[in-house]
Amino acid sequence: MTAPHILEGKHALVTGASSGLGKRFAEVLARAGAKVTLAARRTDRLEALAGEIAAFDGRALPVRMDVTDVASVQEAVKAAETELGPINILVNNSGISIQAAAENVTPEDFNAVMMTNAHGAFFVAQAVGQSMIRHGQGGKIINIASIAAKRVLKQNVAYNMSKAAVEHMTRSLANEWGRYNIQVNCLNPGYIVTELNNFYWETDGGKRLIAKLPGKRVGDPAVLDAPLLLLAGPGSDFMTGASIEVDDGMQAAGF
Numbered sequence: 001m002t003a004p005h006i007l008e009g010k011h012a013l014v015t016g017a018s019s020g021l022g023k024r025f026a027e028v029l030a031r032a033g034a035k036v037t038l039a040a041r042r043t044d045r046l047e048a049l050a051g052e053i054a055a056f057d058g059r060a061l062p063v064r065m066d067v068t069d070v071a072s073v074q075e076a077v078k079a080a081e082t083e084l085g086p087i088n089i090l091v092n093n094s095g096i097s098i099q100a101a102a103e104n105v106t107p108e109d110f111n112a113v114m115m116t117n118a119h120g121a122f123f124v125a126q127a128v129g130q131s132m133i134r135h136g137q138g139g140k141i142i143n144i145a146s147i148a149a150k151r152v153l154k155q156n157v158a159y160n161m162s163k164a165a166v167e168h169m170t171r172s173l174a175n176e177w178g179r180y181n182i183q184v185n186c187l188n189p190g191y192i193v194t195e196l197n198n199f200y201w202e203t204d205g206g207k208r209l210i211a212k213l214p215g216k217r218v219g220d221p222a223v224l225d226a227p228l229l230l231l232a233g234p235g236s237d238f239m240t241g242a243s244i245e246v247d248d249g250m251q252a253a254g255f
Contacts, residue, residue: 006233008033011084013077015067015124016094018045020194021144024221025091025228030058032229034089037080039065059084067094067120070127077127086135089232090128092121092166093144097159110158117162122169125184129177138181142231143170147190147247163188167243174241183240185231190247191218214249 012029016022018040030036030053038046038060046062053060061083065076081087095117098109125141132139147153148160149167170186177184191213193201200206201218210216227244230236245251 005033006229007089010034010088010232011037011080011086012089012091012232013037013039013080013087013128014091014093015039015065015120017049018042020196021189021192021221021224022091022093023049024224025093025144026060027053028225028228029089029091029232030060031056032233034232035084036060037076037084037087038062039076039080040094041066065124067124068115070123073120073123073127077131081131086137087128087131087139088137089140089142090125091142091144091228091232092124094120094124095144095146095162097156099155099159101155102157105158113158114162114165117159118165118169121166125169125173129173129182132182133177133180136180139183140232140236141173141182141184142228143167143184143186145170145186145188145243147188147245147250149186149188149243150245150251170243171241178240183231183236185236185239185241186243187224187227187231188243188245188247189219189224190245190250192221192224193218194221212253214253217248219246219248 012034014022014026017026017038026036026038043062043064050060050062063076063079066072098113143166145166146163149163167186170184174184224246227246
């Protein structure tokens with residue numbers, strides 16, 4: 001999906017942009033006219049993505065950011081705004097998952113998930129929100145949670161907890177920052193095929209899971225393009241604190 005020019009003149013920061021959904025989000029925003037800051041720990045991949053965006057006349061700036069390190073977040077936001085101007089759109093996308101039965105979750109694994117998915121998401125939102133408040137131009141913050149914010153994914157207790165936290169954080173920030181004309185919304189994808197999980201859907205376990213889903217299918221990343229552009233653009237000017245499920249009915253499934 002393309003939406004030429006609807007984000008012309010805007011500056012979007014995408015975290016977790018080195019692969020998967022973050023990479024897709026960055027490309028979609030750039031094609032819609034935004035200048036895009038690409039943030040992640042793997043800068044080699046960011047450089048490659050910046051080259052791909054430049055090939056269709058977009059503008060992208062790679063910056064290293066470790067969302068678990070508040071100083072790294074603040075430095076990356078400062079570098080992005082020095083180069084491309086105030087950030088108008090944040091896609092708060094970084095996240096990890098470590099699967100294990102609840103009785104086997106280690107403190108190290110639990111902390112890794114929560115530090116990235118909850119702690120990291122908040123301090124990225126805070127750094128960008130502070131800038132938006134300071135510049136007085138409003139803005140859009142799009143937190144990428146998961147259908148796990150609404151229903152349990154098996155053997156993923158820390159991930160489930162972290163994404164529920166992101167969704168409630170969205171409502172909290174929307175409540176506080178509405179007076180600054182900052183819209184804070186949440187996107188909750190269901191099962192989407194990415195480079196990290198594409199092999200799984202061909203396994204027996206993956207096929208059994210697909211068979212339980214309402215539509216008997218998993219989504220292509222392109223299914224998130226339109227909701228992303230809605231939340232990033234003027235169509236969401238009267239939306240804040242909302243969560244949008246893009247899950248092909250998974251929330252309603254009874255398994």
